[in-house]
Amino acid sequence: MSILNQMQNDITNKQTTTAKLVYLDVNDLIANPLNKDRILHDVNLFAENIRSLGLQQPIVVTKKEGKNIIVTGHKRASAIAMIVEKGLTYSFNGKELQDEIPAFIIDVKSEFNERLALLQSNAFNDETRDEKVVRAKEAESLYEILVAEGKKPVGLKRDWIQSQTGYSARSVQDYLKEDLGNAVIAENINDTKEEKKASFNKILSNVKKMNKTISDIDLNNLEASQKQLILDHLDSLVDTIHELTS
Numbered sequence: 001m002s003i004l005n006q007m008q009n010d011i012t013n014k015q016t017t018t019a020k021l022v023y024l025d026v027n028d029l030i031a032n033p034l035n036k037d038r039i040l041h042d043v044n045l046f047a048e049n050i051r052s053l054g055l056q057q058p059i060v061v062t063k064k065e066g067k068n069i070i071v072t073g074h075k076r077a078s079a080i081a082m083i084v085e086k087g088l089t090y091s092f093n094g095k096e097l098q099d100e101i102p103a104f105i106i107d108v109k110s111e112f113n114e115r116l117a118l119l120q121s122n123a124f125n126d127e128t129r130d131e132k133v134v135r136a137k138e139a140e141s142l143y144e145i146l147v148a149e150g151k152k153p154v155g156l157k158r159d160w161i162q163s164q165t166g167y168s169a170r171s172v173q174d175y176l177k178e179d180l181g182n183a184v185i186a187e188n189i190n191d192t193k194e195e196k197k198a199s200f201n202k203i204l205s206n207v208k209k210m211n212k213t214i215s216d217i218d219l220n221n222l223e224a225s226q227k228q229l230i231l232d233h234l235d236s237l238v239d240t241i242h243e244l245t246s
Contacts, residue, residue: 136175
């Protein structure tokens, strides 16, 4: 069993033994403010999977000022909201549902526990490198809170972060050292190289066209249309260089 599956099972077991399963109106759910930086990928595809295979696991919410705040299951809630919006139904545990979503309501004792639950639940989502850096640093922040409270986990910091995020120990080290700006650059570096290559190829193509045009023209006896053709090629070349350097 993978570390992520083990984490998911541990979280689910704790929730089902301490909370009662209820059915909530999908429209009454509120995304957790602590999860505001989380990007939900492929929600459309996930909704289709739920429609085909049914919902496999309830979401988890906590009550705050009478509101249902999602603790884990933001992507599930978004996918089911999409299904409901289309007037469709989905199944859960052999039961056909339309506007409701199964959920465990838990009493979150502290913001720390809420942040930890969000951190762990996001381990099962697709992530960009930038998001991985954010989550690793969030885990580091929680670790420092435990240390400050005299509850330092046994073992190395990176090992604790690995257990909470599911990242490899080497990845944890890399993410913690990385600035968020650098994470974006690292993720997009291949795209940047391809863009530069395409720009240089465009310049080269324009130069070749200009050379061919000039080679076919008697420069000692240029007609007005031939002069204009050369000027057009030069303008195109200047524009391409400007795009590359701007």
